[in-house]
Amino acid sequence: HRSFTATSKWRLRTKEMDEDMLKSLRVNRGRLMEDLHYTSQWGTGARWGEAPTETGMSRLALSDADKKARDWFVETTQALGCKTTVDAMGNIFAVRPGLRNDLPPTYAGSHLDTQPTGGRYDGVLGVTAGVEMLKVLADNWVETEYPVGVVNWTNEEGARFPISMVSSGVWAGSVPLETAHNLKEVLPGTKTMKEELRRIGYLGSTPASYEAMPMAAHFELHIEQGPLLEMSNKKIGVVKGVQAYKWFTVHIKGRDTHTGTTDLKSRADALLAASKMIVHSHRLATAHSALASTGILNLSPGSTNTVPGDVTFSLDIRSPSDATVTRMKQAILEDFQKIAAGEDVMGSNENCTSGLPLTVTITEDFSSPATLFDTDCITTVSSASHCVLGPNSNNLLMEMTSGAGHDSVYTSKRCPTSMIFVPCREGVSHNPEEFCKEEDCALGADVLLQSVIRFDRVRGE
Amino acid sequence: HRSFTATSKWRLRTKEMDEDMLKSLRVNRGRLMEDLHYTSQWGTGARWGEAPTETGMSRLALSDADKKARDWFVETTQALGCKTTVDAMGNIFAVRPGLRNDLPPTYAGSHLDTQPTGGRYDGVLGVTAGVEMLKVLADNWVETEYPVGVVNWTNEEGARFPISMVSSGVWAGSVPLETAHNLKEVLPGTKTMKEELRRIGYLGSTPASYEAMPMAAHFELHIEQGPLLEMSNKKIGVVKGVQAYKWFTVHIKGRDTHTGTTDLKSRADALLAASKMIVHSHRLATAHSALASTGILNLSPGSTNTVPGDVTFSLDIRSPSDATVTRMKQAILEDFQKIAAGEDVMGSNENCTSGLPLTVTITEDFSSPATLFDTDCITTVSSASHCVLGPNSNNLLMEMTSGAGHDSVYTSKRCPTSMIFVPCREGVSHNPEEFCKEEDCALGADVLLQSVIRFDRVRGE
Numbered sequence: 001h002r003s004f005t006a007t008s009k010w011r012l013r014t015k016e017m018d019e020d021m022l023k024s025l026r027v028n029r030g031r032l033m034e035d036l037h038y039t040s041q042w043g044t045g046a047r048w049g050e051a052p053t054e055t056g057m058s059r060l061a062l063s064d065a066d067k068k069a070r071d072w073f074v075e076t077t078q079a080l081g082c083k084t085t086v087d088a089m090g091n092i093f094a095v096r097p098g099l100r101n102d103l104p105p106t107y108a109g110s111h112l113d114t115q116p117t118g119g120r121y122d123g124v125l126g127v128t129a130g131v132e133m134l135k136v137l138a139d140n141w142v143e144t145e146y147p148v149g150v151v152n153w154t155n156e157e158g159a160r161f162p163i164s165m166v167s168s169g170v171w172a173g174s175v176p177l178e179t180a181h182n183l184k185e186v187l188p189g190t191k192t193m194k195e196e197l198r199r200i201g202y203l204g205s206t207p208a209s210y211e212a213m214p215m216a217a218h219f220e221l222h223i224e225q226g227p228l229l230e231m232s233n234k235k236i237g238v239v240k241g242v243q244a245y246k247w248f249t250v251h252i253k254g255r256d257t258h259t260g261t262t263d264l265k266s267r268a269d270a271l272l273a274a275s276k277m278i279v280h281s282h283r284l285a286t287a288h289s290a291l292a293s294t295g296i297l298n299l300s301p302g303s304t305n306t307v308p309g310d311v312t313f314s315l316d317i318r319s320p321s322d323a324t325v326t327r328m329k330q331a332i333l334e335d336f337q338k339i340a341a342g343e344d345v346m347g348s349n350e351n352c353t354s355g356l357p358l359t360v361t362i363t364e365d366f367s368s369p370a371t372l373f374d375t376d377c378i379t380t381v382s383s384a385s386h387c388v389l390g391p392n393s394n395n396l397l398m399e400m401t402s403g404a405g406h407d408s409v410y411t412s413k414r415c416p417t418s419m420i421f422v423p424c425r426e427g428v429s430h431n432p433e434e435f436c437k438e439e440d441c442a443l444g445a446d447v448l449l450q451s452v453i454r455f456d457r458v459r460g461e
Numbered sequence: 462h463r464s465f466t467a468t469s470k471w472r473l474r475t476k477e478m479d480e481d482m483l484k485s486l487r488v489n490r491g492r493l494m495e496d497l498h499y500t501s502q503w504g505t506g507a508r509w510g511e512a513p514t515e516t517g518m519s520r521l522a523l524s525d526a527d528k529k530a531r532d533w534f535v536e537t538t539q540a541l542g543c544k545t546t547v548d549a550m551g552n553i554f555a556v557r558p559g560l561r562n563d564l565p566p567t568y569a570g571s572h573l574d575t576q577p578t579g580g581r582y583d584g585v586l587g588v589t590a591g592v593e594m595l596k597v598l599a600d601n602w603v604e605t606e607y608p609v610g611v612v613n614w615t616n617e618e619g620a621r622f623p624i625s626m627v628s629s630g631v632w633a634g635s636v637p638l639e640t641a642h643n644l645k646e647v648l649p650g651t652k653t654m655k656e657e658l659r660r661i662g663y664l665g666s667t668p669a670s671y672e673a674m675p676m677a678a679h680f681e682l683h684i685e686q687g688p689l690l691e692m693s694n695k696k697i698g699v700v701k702g703v704q705a706y707k708w709f710t711v712h713i714k715g716r717d718t719h720t721g722t723t724d725l726k727s728r729a730d731a732l733l734a735a736s737k738m739i740v741h742s743h744r745l746a747t748a749h750s751a752l753a754s755t756g757i758l759n760l761s762p763g764s765t766n767t768v769p770g771d772v773t774f775s776l777d778i779r780s781p782s783d784a785t786v787t788r789m790k791q792a793i794l795e796d797f798q799k800i801a802a803g804e805d806v807m808g809s810n811e812n813c814t815s816g817l818p819l820t821v822t823i824t825e826d827f828s829s830p831a832t833l834f835d836t837d838c839i840t841t842v843s844s845a846s847h848c849v850l851g852p853n854s855n856n857l858l859m860e861m862t863s864g865a866g867h868d869s870v871y872t873s874k875r876c877p878t879s880m881i882f883v884p885c886r887e888g889v890s891h892n893p894e895e896f897c898k899e900e901d902c903a904l905g906a907d908v909l910l911q912s913v914i915r916f917d918r919v920r921g922e
């Protein structure tokens with residue numbers, strides 16, 4: 001056996017390991033949870049329970065808290081023998097050498113940024129499970145055939161800079177670097193991604209590109225963020241793909257006027273129009289069995305006795321079917337114009353005095369088509385799950401499609417990819433109370449570990 | 462004749478003036494406009510035209526800009542021989558002595574604060590016309606029988622601190638001083654009125670009270686802020702009263718969840734509920750021939766892919782009839798609860814998947830019942846208008862009810878009060894483009910001057 005660090009005495013090569021040895025590798029659950037909760041000191045959010053760990057997270061991408069979590073990631077992976085590379089989007093690649101280092105690593109990856117009122121698991125579980133994987137490999141003196149990596153992607157949430165998965169998007173060549181670098185923060189909307197990358201010292205010199213940092217595969221462990229696993233008493237979701245979604249900014253221009261002296265007919269009330277559009281988007285979602293959501297709404301001037309002349313809001317539409325998302329988009333473009341013009345759409349004007357016409361502009365900020373993951377990777381995750389879940393595994397796993405976007409959407413465009421889901425309490429995510437049982441975190445991390453080792457063992461054959 | 466300043470040579474006493482002399486007193490239109498536009502240097506707002514004066518105003522109460530406008534008011538009225546008094550709400554009373562100074566002054570009054578995106582006339586015209594009145598009295602060596610005053614009321618707009626007419630309200634004994642002092646600014650909501658009064662040096666030691674600062678009468682010149690005068694080609698509105706209004710804060714509590722993984726049924730979407738309530742408030746306003754308006758809406762957490770769990774919005778309802786406002790309030794209290802609970806109200810749920818129940822709390826922040834002005838003061842304004850408008854006056858004035866609240870609402874509770882309206886372009890107010898012709902400003906100021914002199918002449922008879 002070839003050694004890869006000076007202190008190593010012997011190696012257990014994945015390719016040479018016997019089946020039982022391979023199957024028996026498991027994460028250290030206590031250590032995994034310790035890492036996960038340890039990193040929550042940077043950007044601790046709202047408290048929801050008595051226990052020390054019962055708080056949410058508020059670690060917006062490229063904030064001071066995010067910098068500290070990144071520093072921890074770099075130090076920890078380096079201490080485990082990894083070489084770390086930061087690219088032009090602040091993506092951090094930690095690579096543990098294998099036997100054949102001329103070929104790209106097999107990656108586990110996710111993100112350390114959170115929602116403004118997020119939880120401790122969304123993204124963080126995937127990264128800390130990747131770190132735990134490195135520790136298990138080190139503990140067991142495992143030498144992989146090819147290098148193995150863990151990647152932390154920047155601003156996956158799209159919460160601070162309003163494109164989700166933006167940095168894996170640049171890596172994949174789907175989002176132009178310029179667009180990403182110039183993205184302005186949502187609130188209060190002044191700093192750009194590039195400025196903030198530079199400020200926290202994570203504007204790397206390596207190009208953000210699948211060519212500069214190629215991947216043999218990308219496996220991502222994540223909480224489901226929805227209720228399906230929990231409702232059906234399953235432990236592992238084998239994720240076959242991700243539904244389609246689009247993000248829009250809707251800007252309505254009316255006229256500021258006095259609330260006490262302007263009769264309803266003489267108003268161009270941008271907030272009334274926005275309210276009708278938001279209700280209408282839900283009617284359309286209902287009609288299309290799709291989703292529509294508005295998470296941000298800003299108005300001007302913001303005075304109790306002034307009818308707002310200016311409203312901007314975000315609109316997020318989703319469906320497993322690209323065709324449905326396209327139809328929803330068409331309906332929105334047409335119907336919002338009608339609502340602004342004062343026409344009735346599905347009862348939007350019923351019993352309601354209509355005012356003066358307003359103008360509406362709708363910008364598509366982001367689009368992620370429906371994604372299907374790689375069949376080999378799905379099979380790898382599936383067999384890893386059977387291994388981890390044991391004899392009753394058929395009753396404990398299910399195949400599913402992700403409702404949320406993930407960096408795996410973009411990696412799947414450039415390398416074999418798939419994901420592992422674990423249940424979270426009541427399906428609640430993007431909420432401080434987001435919670436995943438220790439047992440389930442560990443099962444998911446075991447499946448991640450098993451997936452990466454298995455992939456390493458069979459790849460190139 | 463008794464002299465009241467050392468330099469005076471002779472006096473024209475109002476009581477002794479002949480009818481023709483009295484009727485011929487007019488303001489200096491150029492000087493009035495100069496003062497009005499001069500004060501616009503403090504808090505200049507958005508530009509809407511080419512001319513130097515074609516900008517709006519943004520002079521929130523107790524801001525640095527407001528302090529400068531106040532300083533100008535104090536210096537200018539003192540230079541005209543007035544004694545100025547600042548009370549505990551920062552109201553500034555400038556009093557020009559008359560022959561009998563043992564009795565309260567006859568006041569002209571309005572306010573120098575503006576909306577965040579307001580115009581140059583709302584409030585400012587009334588105060589500068591009061592100052593111009595003092596100048597005309599001085600120019601013509603007029604000695605009034607009783608003292609004459611000009612008052613600048615604090616935070617009339619209710620735009621920065623969310624109770625309109627709050628300081629005349631304290632003066633009248635209708636709003637407790639504590640409540641007013643502790644009012645927090647709307648955005649970003651940290652400083653109190655008392656802190657800001659102290660900061661800009663306008664926390665006076667005189668009690669804010671009609672007992673400490675009694676008034677014989679209060680006349681207020683104001684732009685109409687609505688379209689009625691312009692539409693009917695009238696020049697002067699003789700204001701007989703003010704419609705009723707109430708302000709509410711509506712707070713909806715739902716649950717932050719992921720937009721991509723939470724199906725419509727499992728959501729407690731506070732913004733969707735708020736949108737339904739805003740649309741519904743307009744349906745109720747239509748049904749009651751009343752007004753309903755939302756000018757402020759804040760949500761949390763404010764992320765494109767998080768369903769907002771928390772929304773707060775303002776609601777302003779108005780009608781000339783107290784009974785209608787009461788019925789509207791009842792309907793809102795009941796129906797908003799139903800909407801929050803997921804029930805359909807007037808089609809609010811039609812074609813729309815209903816989610817989980819939310820909670821809603823509705824706080825009444827402010828109530829101003831319908832106001833009727835003093836018949837003697839209305840008659841005074843009416844005869845002053847006939848005098849100023851001349852032979853065709855019957856075609857040029859109309860009696861009307863104010864849609865907006867004014868400090869005269871509160872003064873009317875403690876002294877004879879009435880108002881004078883002048884037309885403004887397209888009825889637009891609370892907008893930078895708010896505009897009143899010079900000719901109309903001057904006509905209104907003439908009616909104000911004539912009203913005060915006439916009241917002084919007949920009072921006590």
Ligand SMILES: NC(=O)NCCC(=O)O
Pocket residue numbers: 122156157158164165225403404405406719721766
């Ligand atoms: N996993 C996750 O919450 N990603 C954010 C992107 C999305 O909005 O789906």
Ligand SMILES: NC(=O)NCCC(=O)O
Pocket residue numbers: 258260305583617618619625626686864865866867
């Ligand atoms: N005149 C005016 O705009 N006053 C503000 C109070 C109100 O909202 O009516």
